Amino acid sequence: MGRPVSEPELPPVLTGPHAPVNVAEFHALAKAKLTPMVYGYFSSGADDQQTLQDNEEGFRRLRFRPRVLIDVSNADMMTEVLGVKISFPLVVAPTAMQRMAHPEGELATARAVAKAGTVMGLSSWSTTALEDVEAEAPGSPKWFQLYVYKDREVTKQLVMRAEAAGYKAIALTVDTPRLGRREADIKNQFNLPPHLTMGNFAMLKQANMENDGGSGLAAYVASLIDRSLSWKDIQWLKSITKMPILAKGVVTAEDAVLAVENGCAGIIVSNHGARQLDGVISTIDALEEVVNAVQGKVPVFVDSGVRRGTDIVKALALGAKACLIGRPVVWGLSVAGEQGITYVLDMLKKEFELAMSLCGCVKVSDINRSMVIRDAFAPYDVRRTLPPSKA
Ligand SMILES: Cc1cc2nc3c(=O)[nH]c(=O)nc-3n(C[C@H](O)[C@H](O)[C@H](O)COP(=O)(O)O)c2cc1C
Numbered sequence: 579m580g581r582p583v584s585e586p587e588l589p590p591v592l593t594g595p596h597a598p599v600n601v602a603e604f605h606a607l608a609k610a611k612l613t614p615m616v617y618g619y620f621s622s623g624a625d626d627q628q629t630l631q632d633n634e635e636g637f638r639r640l641r642f643r644p645r646v647l648i649d650v651s652n653a654d655m656m657t658e659v660l661g662v663k664i665s666f667p668l669v670v671a672p673t674a675m676q677r678m679a680h681p682e683g684e685l686a687t688a689r690a691v692a693k694a695g696t697v698m699g700l701s702s703w704s705t706t707a708l709e710d711v712e713a714e715a716p717g718s719p720k721w722f723q724l725y726v727y728k729d730r731e732v733t734k735q736l737v738m739r740a741e742a743a744g745y746k747a748i749a750l751t752v753d754t755p756r757l758g759r760r761e762a763d764i765k766n767q768f769n770l771p772p773h774l775t776m777g778n779f780a781m782l783k784q785a786n787m788e789n790d791g792g793s794g795l796a797a798y799v800a801s802l803i804d805r806s807l808s809w810k811d812i813q814w815l816k817s818i819t820k821m822p823i824l825a826k827g828v829v830t831a832e833d834a835v836l837a838v839e840n841g842c843a844g845i846i847v848s849n850h851g852a853r854q855l856d857g858v859i860s861t862i863d864a865l866e867e868v869v870n871a872v873q874g875k876v877p878v879f880v881d882s883g884v885r886r887g888t889d890i891v892k893a894l895a896l897g898a899k900a901c902l903i904g905r906p907v908v909w910g911l912s913v914a915g916e917q918g919i920t921y922v923l924d925m926l927k928k929e930f931e932l933a934m935s936l937c938g939c940v941k942v943s944d945i946n947r948s949m950v951i952r953d954a955f956a957p958y959d960v961r962r963t964l965p966p967s968k969a
């Protein structure tokens with residue numbers, strides 16, 4: 579597979595023999611470019627980072643059962659999320675403070691994601707105002723990620739602004755009543771660099787990240803975010819917006835059922851890129867129980883650890899409608915702004931197309947449960963897919 583974007587248009591870091599050919603190589607380039615404080619914030623998981631490792635390992639534990647001698651000369655990667663067509667089943671997850679990665683931050687992301695024909699998630703804690711992000715790529719579908727403030731009026735204003743600007747959904751983050759313990763941020767006494775602001779909050783322009791020698795972000799979250807948030811607040815949220823609400827951060831069947839009962843329009847199986855509770859189950863391991871619990875009533879998405887096109891095929895085989903990626907986009911942005919993200923998305927799209935074809939799938943809906951097994955040494959029970967007479 580060749581490199582994704584036509585070479586003459588690219589900056590030197592993305593051309594020639596040292597150009598990255600996968601997400602891991604983008605990560606390495608970003609690490610070399612960013613300051614230790616910024617890199618530490620973007621890359622870290624919580625505590626011992628056990629789940630950080632497990633998120634990627636979880637995908638590796640799955641093995642394919644590809645089908646052969648199927649005409650794959652035409653691959654159709656299009657799919658649909660919440661009524662919106664996207665070019666392939668990958669959505670960009672909301673990640674905070676993108677101007678730390680590149681001066682154009684969220685604006686570069688909006689342009690690249692629009693060009694790729696998919697959905698952008700924008701963080702409440704974007705370093706660019708949500709209206710400016712929409713104006714940069716007007717009409718291109720975006721989800722607004724919501725942190726619920728102790729001050730419900732602040733929250734309400736934010737939701738109303740997102741709806742007025744044309745955002746298509748609210749991704750309500752449900753796994754962050756408190757910030758996970760990220761040791762790099764504590765060591766580096768993380769703080770938003772003084773030339774940047776939280777773009778969505780005029781009154782909080784200077785983010786008050788005063789810390790007592792630890793992570794300024796943890797102090798910021800503790801002072802502003804509503805720890806008392808509970809399922810009943812979904813009703814409140816539904817009373818102030820017509821946008822569909824996605825519960826972002828569910829990893830159990832119990833909570834999946836509650837999300838559906840409380841009127842969520844979708845579920846994002848996520849452990850926040852392993853940044854919250856260390857030791858929590860990897861999302862690819864949690865996915866199937868959530869899919870089974872939901873019984874097709876709402877779409878299920880998954881993020882945390884998706885690094886390859888093959889990971890997307892595995893997630894879809896286990897019932898996800900689409901995957902989201904967080905860090906891979908941050909690495910692309912850090913390395914080469916908009917072009918870096920375009921390159922990353924294009925690379926993952928090509929990987930996905932190849933993986934689909936090698937699995938014998940012509941279209942996204944061909945991907946099914948029979949295509950993966952968890953344990954490479956346990957035979958697949960063919961009674962699941964063969965008619966009884968042949969099983
Ligand atoms: C640097 C960074 C910032 C993030 N900021 C937010 C955020 O503001 N809101 C949120 O709900 N999730 C946030 N996340 C979590 C992502 O939305 C997503 O769940 C996660 O990155 C997926 O895992 P991956 O990075 O392994 O792809 C952030 C993740 C990272 C890495």
Ligand SMILES: CC(C)CC(=O)C(=O)O
Nearest residue numbers: 674703757795799850853
């Ligand atoms: C500002 C942060 C709370 C954003 C976030 O969700 C994260 O860093 O994981």
